[in-house]
Amino acid sequence: MLRTILVELALFLTPFVLYAALLIATKGSVVPRHWSPRALVALVVAALALVVAGLLLFEGGRSAPPGSHYVPAQTRDGTFVPGHFE
Numbered sequence: 789m790l791r792t793i794l795v796e797l798a799l800f801l802t803p804f805v806l807y808a809a810l811l812i813a814t815k816g817s818v819v820p821r822h823w824s825p826r827a828l829v830a831l832v833v834a835a836l837a838l839v840v841a842g843l844l845l846f847e848g849g850r851s852a853p854p855g856s857h858y859v860p861a862q863t864r865d866g867t868f869v870p871g872h873f874e
Contacts, residue, residue, distance in 0.1 A: 795846060799838040803831045 807827065808818045815822055852858065856873040863869070 792846075796839050796842055799842045800835045802838060803834040807831055 807823075811818050811822050852873045859872055859874055861869065861871040
């Protein structure tokens with residue numbers, strides 16, 4: 789669960805970090821007066837789109853099929869076998 793939260797937080801912050809890097813490269817600073825309301829709205833929309841895409845792509849197929857049971861990870865004949873559903 790923590791990994792999911794950290795991934796989604798990183799996806800949300802990515803557009804803001806990239807915009808801050810762009811401001812540093814072009815204007816030399818990241819003062820609040822350089823952050824226009826229009827740019828902030830676009831960044832929020834882009835961040836939310838990344839979060840939704842991340843949830844759908846990374847976490848969408850993680851549910852177990854109905855009626856299955858989990859077989860934990862184990863070592864067989866010196867080979868690691870990851871956990872899976874049967």
